[in-house]
Amino acid sequence: MEIAIRDGSLIAAGFPTVAAGLRALEVGVVELQVDRDLTARSLISDDRLPLGDEAAVRRLAEEARAHGIRICALLCAQDFNGDRAAAIDYVAVAARAAQAVGAATVRIDSIMTGQRELPLDERIRIYADGCRAALAATAETGVALGIENHGHQGNDPAWMAGVLAAVADPRLG
Secondary structure (H helix, E strand, C coil): CCCCCEEEHHHHCCCCHHHHHHHCCCCCCCEEECCCCCCEECCCCCCCCECCCCHHHHHHHHHHHHCCCCCEEECCCCCCCCHHHHHHEEEEEEEEHHHHHCCCEECCCCCCCCCCCCCCHHHHHHHHHHHHHHHHHHHHCCCCCEECCCCHHHHCCCHHHHHHHEEEEEEEE
């Protein structure tokens, strides 16, 4: 069994870099957060790496290789009920970067604007539409999208089952 940890947890615990925290904890697998500005944290410095830049993604992959780190997933905090085009681009950039660094999954946030005010069927429709668009935009990567069970709707079994049934794609889980 492998154990992974989030990059942000290592930094919040006081480690100077992701690689230093992984080394200290004797963990070799990490999940990296992709911020809404489409950057992710370097594994070995304070640098932010723009994931839309192929050279920066190669740097991230090389950092991982050089330090024996496996990046298992990238994490997005997109909002499918906000600027839909920006949310899809966010997930697509993350999926291309995930593919390049050998991560099989991009975790996508379940939280969206209006999730408490909208009826269940409308929330399912909006989120499922976003998932279908994100899956289409990332088809060439083969990277899976995993829905986070965060917040009000992510922890609602009826919502989750409704989204999974509406999308019915093996790359969504």
